[in-house]
Amino acid sequence: MYQTALITGASSGIGRELARCFAKDRINLVLAARRRERLEELAGELSDAHNIAVEIFDVDLSDAGAREEIYHALKKKSIAVDYLVNNAGFGDNGPFIESDWQKQNAMIELNITALSHLTRLFLPEMTRRGRGGLLNVASTAAFLPGPYMSVYYATKAYVLSFTEALAQELKGSGVRVSALCPGPVVTEFQQQANIKNARMFSSPMVLGAGRVARIGYRGLMRGKTVNIAGLLMKLTIHPLRLTPRALVRAVSAALARNH
Numbered sequence: 001m002y003q004t005a006l007i008t009g010a011s012s013g014i015g016r017e018l019a020r021c022f023a024k025d026r027i028n029l030v031l032a033a034r035r036r037e038r039l040e041e042l043a044g045e046l047s048d049a050h051n052i053a054v055e056i057f058d059v060d061l062s063d064a065g066a067r068e069e070i071y072h073a074l075k076k077k078s079i080a081v082d083y084l085v086n087n088a089g090f091g092d093n094g095p096f097i098e099s100d101w102q103k104q105n106a107m108i109e110l111n112i113t114a115l116s117h118l119t120r121l122f123l124p125e126m127t128r129r130g131r132g133g134l135l136n137v138a139s140t141a142a143f144l145p146g147p148y149m150s151v152y153y154a155t156k157a158y159v160l161s162f163t164e165a166l167a168q169e170l171k172g173s174g175v176r177v178s179a180l181c182p183g184p185v186v187t188e189f190q191q192q193a194n195i196k197n198a199r200m201f202s203s204p205m206v207l208g209a210g211r212v213a214r215i216g217y218r219g220l221m222r223g224k225t226v227n228i229a230g231l232l233m234k235l236t237i238h239p240l241r242l243t244p245r246a247l248v249r250a251v252s253a254a255l256a257r258n259h
């Protein structure tokens, strides 16, 4: 039986690699992001290599109308979404009081509102069918406050909390719910977030996008609710619960600052 995965932010980085994971298992794809040429290129590559159907939507997901448009266009084509991957997201580095509010607001709209809205649109049908999966890309930023990336870290705390709550609500429904929590990953994210020279990106915890996507895909298929990418990251994140918050904040600030 054919299955379909809708992946947001598939034009680069982790999203593009996640698309490759689903395609390898012959799962049809719906790819969404703003850069159409990138999506076309990936769609061509994956449909040829794996003989799957690929739909693309070049949309700005921070626009609620665009999210509804995807939902209705797929309904019209009788394409049922079995897997929803909310991956599109971006960050911003710098002191909050000097930040561009439009950018912070757009971040909240994409990282939080779009993710929640798409989940609300597509999840009910998965539960009615009693199968499928939701993969939300959070971050290890979800586990701690992020001075100099305060809004970004807070959006990822939302993603983790929201996903864990849904996992509990959907227990026994047949729908798998997973939050992928990567540490630093080399993608276009660094450029978008103005974080290229931050210490965290010169640490041994940095992983490649392909590796992170494979960890995320495996975690979703196994129904792993909280999926921290990489052993070194797990060993760093778990003890945070026992570490004084003041120390956590100070170390987090040092790691996020561009040097």
Ligand SMILES: NC(=O)c1ccc[n+]([C@@H]2O[C@H](COP(=O)([O-])OP(=O)(O)OC[C@H]3O[C@@H](n4cnc5c(N)ncnc54)[C@H](OP(=O)(O)O)[C@@H]3O)[C@@H](O)[C@H]2O)c1
Binding pocket: 008, 009, 010, 011, 012, 013, 014, 015, 032, 033, 034, 035, 036, 038, 059, 060, 061, 062, 087, 088, 089, 090, 091, 110, 137, 138, 139, 140, 181, 182, 183, 184, 185, 186, 187, 188, 189, 190, 192, 209
């Ligand atoms: N890289 C890291 O260190 C890291 C660590 C932890 C978590 N993450 C999370 O991983 C996810 C993917 O990030 P990445 O590292 O792969 O970054 P990336 O290479 O910059 O990819 C971001 C993707 O989101 C899409 N996107 C951005 N704004 C959009 C919008 N308004 N509408 C539609 N699509 C939009 C981009 O496509 P277009 O520009 O074509 O629209 C792109 O495909 C994000 O949620 C990020 O927060 C990243």
